[in-house]
Amino acid sequence: MNILQDQFDQDQDMSDYITFAHGLYIGGKWRPASDGRVIEVVDPSTEAVIAAVPDATLGDTADAVEAAAAAAEAWRGTPPRRRSEILRRCFELMTERAETLAALISLENGKTLRDARGEVAYAAEFFRWYAEEAVRISGEYNLAPSGANRIVVDYQPIGICILITPWNFPAAMATRKIAPALAAGCTVILKPASETPLTAYALAALYEEAGVPPGVVNVITTSDPGPLTAAMLADARVRKLSFTGSTGIGRLLLAEAAKHVISCSMELGGNAPFIVFDDADLEAALDGAMIAKMRNAGEACTAANRLYVQAGIHDAFAEGLRRRMAALRVGPGTEADTECGPMITRKAVAKIDRLVQDAVTRGAKVLCGGEAPADRGFFYPPTVLADVPSDSEMAHEEIFGPVAPISRFENEAEAIARANDTEYGLAAYIYTRDLAKGMRVASRIESGMIALNRGLMSDPAAPFGGVKQSGLGREGGQKHGIAEFMEAKYIAVTI
């Protein structure tokens, strides 16, 4: 029985199902953890417990691998056209239920309804994109340079995949992995973040309804991911680890995967520079900064983490940003007029506050915000800091919150040097009316993605990923994302 079916009844009050202890989803069946333990899910706006999900044991995890293995042969043998149609159906169902899914994301994550709706649209788009890619996987055929034989290259599904995702985009980080994996013919085990498991389970029910066969997608939640992941990676049938999360955990998992020589894709942390040149369109740069900084209240790996503004436009930009940030309505994400929701946990608020106080101690000026309120809920006010020194901790660490630190620069060379002064290299933003300068600077910034005169770059049709400590591999894009879930098999043929 599909225990989550009811939640898609549009007439039903959300509270009817969020208190339900959702099952682990293994082999197409919903079940509690084998020792009955649960993880509580907290609404970050109120700190109230809204649901409990099973806390998987090592035995449950082994069952999930077993289920993925049992389904593997039939799924890789399913015609690409059929796989494509199922993925397309996932897109359609997500789109039909966008409002319910957005409300659920907003509730467990805290992001505004507007951001949650944007996430559902983005997440669903991965199914549409990979429905189109599933039937376009092509091999290679050519004559060896020696003339002795033909080189035939076949692309095959890599095998069972472990997918681990963060809480900041509970739907999109999962579909960005599941859709290409299924298109390639792989079966998967998804381990979502325990802060936001409800969206992952809601989507599992939707995949089932779309026709994804039992065992092709399995979902488990755990409060102790280290040992459970290590056990899954030690199973010789598991051939892929695709992780999105912090660089620190990514390094641990790379080391764990190395023991078994498992292919890894790593989407890790960021520290994006946002560069505004004197010749930028001021209003466009401010619009872009608000999107790049405040989408998800700053809880995004691509969030503008350091704003470098050229001396001639600096004061006007700082004042414009202060005015916009100070005007934002802070509140529960689920309320229609909220423009900045809560952070995910109290620990996250404490980290943001530590970074702000460190910058202020080193000489930064607070233009607005800058202090955590004592009320219930994990809120932090939209904050703008000016004259943030380059030795402040926030210049080198992800803030992951609604804090915009501005620094002044004089010339192009200085902007590039300061932008590259980080171990990360995920995203960067450049504002200038001079396209040649924009392209020149883009080519010299050490980053996997650049937005030129835009505040947003994510697109399922473009390769998403970072360089340096921001990761390995790409998700989405033409060929890139799906290639992470396939192996090339070379066959030498004499004819």
Ligand code: NAD
């Ligand atoms: P996190 O690294 O703490 O957790 C990510 C996931 O890993 C969660 O599911 C968590 O339960 C799991 N995890 C934690 N410890 C583990 C272990 N020892 N073994 C196996 N799994 C483990 O990150 P987070 O706080 O959930 O997410 C925020 C981070 O994710 C930020 O650094 C952000 O930049 C990054 N992120 C990157 C991208 C990207 O595409 N590059 C996208 C979104 C978020």
